[in-house]
Amino acid sequence: MAAHRARRWSLGGLAFLMSAALASAVLINTSDSATNRAGAATTSTTWADDFDGSAGSPPSASKWTLETGGSGNGNHELQYYTNSTNNAALDGKGNLVITARKNSDAGLDCWYGTCRYTSARLNTARTFTQKFGHFESRIKVPRGQGMWPAFWMLGDDLGSVGWPDSGEIDIMENVGKEPGTVHGTLHGPGYSGSGGVGAAYTLPNGKAFADDFHVFAVDWSPSKITWSVDGQVYQTRTPADVSGKKWVYDHPFFLILNLAVGGDWPGSPDSGTSFPQTMTVDYVRVTTSDSGDTGGGTPRTGAIKGIGGMCVDVAGAGTADGTPIQLHDCTGAEAQKWTLGRDGTVRALGKCLDVKSASHADGAVVQLYTCNGTSAQKWAYTAARDLTNTGANKCLDAKGNSSADGTRLQTWTCTGAANQKWTIG
Structure with a gap:
């Protein structure tokens, strides 16, 4: 499960987030409105991207920031994240396509030398954060040994308190060696890396997540976080699950989409892994919760x-x-x-x-x-x-x-x- 991973941020990414924190006044922070509406049993969409646009165009800069670098992100990942439409672009059919490719640029350096692969990682740290609510995305994952797609969140105080004190909510992670399984995990102070708290969901009848789109979601309230796949709830976590350690899911988080290649958990691509590989995202949607303390999907x-x-x-x-x-x-x-x-x-x-x-x-x-x-x-x-x-x-x-x-x-x-x-x- 995701607990095999040590951490998900890089030094470059941390520096970026520290600068983003200085500009926090321009973040769209809906935590107050979500809380105020909690008792009214109503919902509202607070942020969404349907990825409408012409084929080959980049994702909206008003919603997403493309990270760059080949540090390995603490996991010995093999890709270099670029801001090129070769690695993240709209397909003209209402999807964002994140593409992992074999690298052909001899001047592109990663932590281990000349980079073998390029890919993309997008976040909303500068444009959107939210505390509590329903967070979901409809995604078709790539296929093959060494592929590591993820839809997840980090606390907006990452730049000041560091990881894992900021908290991390992994809504969906898949590794290619487990084609029919996804993982949902919490990482926080004293329960990060191999001690992450989470569970796995496996498709029935030997199906693979790469065969079709699936909806991945969490419902996050002050007292619990619930994960679902295609509306099917498969785990709920509460402060009791962190065994007396600090429950840090009480402040705004931002969204991340990325496709990593290789790393400590998935292992490297092998001779059976074809490139390019794609992670196709139909939409990302965030709503307020229908009450202050509900799990599952939004009724x-x-x-x-x-x-x-x-x-x-x-x-x-x-x-x-x-x-x-x-x-x-x-x-x-x-x-x-x-x-x-x-x-x-x-x-x-x-x-x-x-x-x-x-x-x-x-x-x-x-x-x-x-x-x-x-x-x-x-x-x-x-x-x-x-x-x-x-x-x-x-x-x-x-x-x-x-x-x-x-x-x-x-x-x-x-x-x-x-x-x-x-x-x-």
Whole structure:
């Protein structure tokens, strides 16, 4: 797990953060607003990047800073981080692509000599920090021995107190030798490096994270931090988990995305590792929490509207297992009031939105069914307005691209078409 890593900052990075701390007055710090809203059971988006822009353009400088250097970041990593669009660029399809390449510049020096690889690392230290809330990103990781993608956070006081006293929250780390597993970890004073506190999540049926996009998130409150993958919660940590040591998750943190190559934990690339390798990021989103002390995902309640402005509806307002789900004119009835829960379920009339027989096939029937915790009832709502069944990795779809009253709903391979786009509330 991530505990094999000693530290994630470099001397150059620390110097950068110390200068950033001097400019902290311009940081967007939403900790007060998040706390003030805590008792109101409401949420708001405080920061997001959907990576819209022309192909080949750099990530927004108003949101991200690209770090540079080849220090190894305390982990004997092999890459040199650049600020070039060769290593971090938009793809013109709403994604950020971080690319690790073999280095061809003989003048590029790393801690071990001429650098073998280049890659990118982006942070929001100068532009955005937040204390508490929901932090998530939809990412497709690279593949191969020696690859080390990560989505994580560091305390904004890093420049003054140093690491690990500033705290570190690893939302997602993957190493290529474990293609089906990601790790979530806390690092703080007295529980860093090999003593980091965390857990792993492994995909079922031998699947690899590099095969498709997945949503990685944490929900952070004053008393606990909860990790999830595709809406499935897999660990919660509280001050009791640090065994009497200081719980340092009480101040703003900033975001980091990076793709490392090699290092003490993943090991070096081998003959089976092809280059270039890419870490593709669909979006990053931060919201305030719906209350001051909740775990899991952020619940949302309301109508789900789709193609033609029609509402997702339980046919006949029936509550029997197997009741069809359809499109219907919006009426405000209870059969059209849905709750996206912290556990990844979508509920109406006391039951769950369910894929019949847990099918992974295109055209699988969507129905109302007694909630049972299976993957057929796990859903993720994305910034692109897809409502995805995470068990099958397929999108909720209006059959035949129809908006007619009574159109049945099904799951289908995600295409981005209008009949797969949904608005909640």
